[in-house]
Amino acid sequence: xxxxxxxxxxxxxxxxxxxxxxxxxxxxxxxxxxxxxxxxxxxxxxxxxxxxxxxxxxxxxxxxxxxxxxxxxxxxxxxxxxxxxxxxxxxxxxxxxxxxxxxxxxxxxxxxxxxxxxxxxxxxxxxxxxxxxxxxxxxxxxxxxxxxxxxxxxxxxxxxxxxxxxxxxxxxxxxxxxxxxxxxxxxxxxxxxxxxxxxxxxxxxxxxxxxxxxxxxxxxxxxxxxxxxxxxxxxxxxxxxxxxxxxxxxxxxxxxxxxxxxxxxxxxxxxxxxxxxxxxxxxxxxxxxxxxxxxxxxxxxxxxxxxxxxxxxxxxxxxxxxxxxxxxxxxxxxxxxxxxxxxxxxxxxxxxxxxxxxxxxxxxxxxxxxxxxxxxxxxxxxxxxxxxxxxxxx
Numbered sequence: 001x002x003x004x005x006x007x008x009x010x011x012x013x014x015x016x017x018x019x020x021x022x023x024x025x026x027x028x029x030x031x032x033x034x035x036x037x038x039x040x041x042x043x044x045x046x047x048x049x050x051x052x053x054x055x056x057x058x059x060x061x062x063x064x065x066x067x068x069x070x071x072x073x074x075x076x077x078x079x080x081x082x083x084x085x086x087x088x089x090x091x092x093x094x095x096x097x098x099x100x101x102x103x104x105x106x107x108x109x110x111x112x113x114x115x116x117x118x119x120x121x122x123x124x125x126x127x128x129x130x131x132x133x134x135x136x137x138x139x140x141x142x143x144x145x146x147x148x149x150x151x152x153x154x155x156x157x158x159x160x161x162x163x164x165x166x167x168x169x170x171x172x173x174x175x176x177x178x179x180x181x182x183x184x185x186x187x188x189x190x191x192x193x194x195x196x197x198x199x200x201x202x203x204x205x206x207x208x209x210x211x212x213x214x215x216x217x218x219x220x221x222x223x224x225x226x227x228x229x230x231x232x233x234x235x236x237x238x239x240x241x242x243x244x245x246x247x248x249x250x251x252x253x254x255x256x257x258x259x260x261x262x263x264x265x266x267x268x269x270x271x272x273x274x275x276x277x278x279x280x281x282x283x284x285x286x287x288x289x290x291x292x293x294x295x296x297x298x299x300x301x302x303x304x305x306x307x308x309x310x311x312x313x314x315x316x317x318x319x320x321x322x323x324x325x326x327x328x329x330x331x332x333x334x335x336x337x338x339x340x341x342x343x344x345x346x347x348x349x350x351x352x353x354x355x356x357x358x359x360x361x362x363x364x365x366x367x368x369x370x371x372x373x374x375x376x377x378x379x380x381x382x383x384x385x386x387x388x389x390x391x392x393x394x
Contacts, residue, residue: 002267003259004063005285006033007277008228019053019098023062031281033063035271036098038091050097057099058150063269065226066091066100066157074126075111075119075170081126084108088130095157096137099150102226102269104160104189105130107170119170123161124179131159131185159186160226165194165239172198173212177219188216190227193242193273196250197234203250206258213258213266223267229255229284230273244276245283252287260291 010022068091073080113119138156164171231248274280
């Protein structure tokens with residue numbers, strides 16, 4: 001099992017805001033990948049950064065990826081499709097420069113096609129042309145590329161077809177898998193937040209993730225997965241916007257549990273699309289480690305129970321039942337003690353002389369408590385109120 005985590009873009013904590021400095025910060029955090037964002041355009045002045053990033057990625061085996069333009073119209077008219085392909089061409093050139101492993105692209109609105117085989121066929125034809133263009137860029141024998149050793153020695157970037165999060169956009173999971181199945185050189189980009197939103201909140205348990213990954217594996221026969229993850233606010237089957245993971249009904253713990261318990265066959269890259277970027281990428285990494293620790297603890301208990309079974313001759317079920325009884329007994333002893341019952345009416349009343357004196361004393365303490373309350377009120381004016389419900393970044 002291989003799991004790589006990283007943010008979608010330069011980390012928020014990066015002071016320099018350049019791709020190379022962002023890579024340095026990501027590596028120092030213990031993360032292993034990032035996705036460069038070219039969601040609107042690729043400016044020529046960015047290519048010096050891209051080249052430096054490509055050299056660093058090649059030397060350190062850091063996985064670079066890139067995201068193409070969001071506003072594609074591959075199902076639009078000739079003019080709209082041509083404009084979108086021009087933006088994609090710039091992304092392909094940048095991907096070659098940074099040695100990107102995956103290029104994530106969108107198809108856009110259904111347009112006049114609507115849902116169905118005709119739309120899928122049109123998207124497949126466009127992506128087949130994009131794959132041919134990638135191979136032409138990487139295998140251009142006229143250029144020597146002395147500063148790009150990964151061009152000659154490596155393999156072309158894979159074209160990722162991303163699932164969409166809105167009903168009016170092409171890119172349901174079934175549509176993506178159909179296109180990827182027919183176009184060699186493409187891979188599905190599983191945006192979990194989009195799948196969750198489009199499915200009206202369907203990703204709830206580790207079993208849901210098991211069904212998802214099994215479906216993809218059976219459809220296209222792959223063990224390598226490229227995924228996006230973040231919290232999401234959704235309504236009526238449409239993603240509204242990304243949120244931090246803790247603020248969403250899309251929890252990461254079930255996915256972490258699936259990866260550790262049943263995902264030994266996976267080779268997965270997880271990109272954090274959250275507004276918190278690297279913070280939520282670290283949060284995902286921590287949850288995967290917690291799941292691993294739980295798995296190790298459970299295996300240790302099972303090994304100890306097996307050894308005791310061999311020594312005592314008792315079955316493992318009997319030992320397990322005994323452990324449950326001991327745990328229940330411990331819980332009972334550590335439970336808070338109940339307050340003693342109030343004295344009954346039949347109990348003898350205390351002498352009148354003894355009850356009158358404490359009453360006077362109580363009056364004095366009441367005055368003292370009033371004084372104390374005034375002093376506390378003064379102190380309260382100098383105290384800042386903190387909201388205990390505020391979430392931490394992690």
